[in-house]
Amino acid sequence: MSPPREGREGREGRERRESREGRAAPVAGVWTIAAGVVLAALWVARALLVPVALALVLALLLRPVMRGLVRRHVPAPLAAALLVLLLFGGLGGAVFTAAGPVRAWAERLPATLQAAQGKLRRLRRPFEEMNRAAQRVERAAAGEREGGRAPAPATPAAPAGPGVLARVFGTTAALVAGLVEVLLLLYFLLASGDLFLRRLVRALRQPHDKRIAVRVARDVEAMISRYLLATLLINLGQGACVALTMLLLGMPQPLVWGGLTVVLEFVPYLGGALMIILLAVVAVATFDAPGRILLAPGLYLLITTLQNNFVSPLVYGRRLALHPIAVFLGVLAWYLLWGIAGAFLAVPILAALKAWADRTERFAVVGEFLGE
16 A cells, blocks of 8 residues: 555655755855865965955056047057056155155154043043042951052053054055055056956856856946045045044144045045044043043044945945945955955955846845845
8 A cells, every 4th residue: 555645745855855955064064164265365365465456456447547548549558557657646646745744743643642641541540549449448348457558550551653553554665565566467457458358258158158257347347446436536525524624623734634534434444443543542632621522533423424324325326335234344354354455455345246246146145135
């Protein structure tokens, strides 16, 4: 007598589920190991990969201009050289213009940190006295004799002035060498044109895959170019607002604060947090009234909040919108891998990943997660 049909179907369905679950476990393990290997490789090879990634992002930014020059019959090597020279001249001009105010600000930074430390020590003294009084009350309640001295407060460490700056910005020689390396790589990437894309298309066999590769490349180029240009315009406007605000508050070197805003706001979250800390320290050293001390970091926080919630969504548009949680996690992860350069590259990398995921059905869920 054969078993009932429903029983057979139930057993077959259960066997299929168990088979899928058995196959899913090894696949998940393989993906986990592969992700760990990739992360380790990114961290170990960061000295090589960071200049390449920076040059690639700049090449994607300048690619539309490069394509326009080539259409006007300018040879590709000459057009690439012109763009690299213009970029180098612009960076050199900006550094030369900001060198004087930044040098004066950096020379006063150790004294500013010491003054802020002294004021914070005086502000902390009432709380330390309250803490010692509470300890004496506890000892008296416990029947202890109050003859011993209260433990002396720990002496705060001396502020690290040039050492902190050296760790954050690196030495001048390393900075110049890295800049030259990035510019050389940028020149070769621009001069080669669409060589790598053509080779990738030739390597793919299916016409559908070829079309997807071309569309993804164009989408990535458009998204990164739009993101960098839009971010530069937003940061310039925010820097002007911050400089004017610091001038009205009486903060020293308001132009330096505006310039730092333009540069640091390219790093989401981390740049703004560093600006608030620097403004708070300098405000403590400059002003005596608590209200004026809180105004500098508070107004900066207000300006950046308005920019993030009203200006950025309007300028970026729906197509480039990334989820704030994805941006925060991406910035944190790339900062841990590649430092400040990784934090700067995090959003372009996320934008490129979103453009690729939106064009592939298998990874469409990744695009949904990254987008708003």
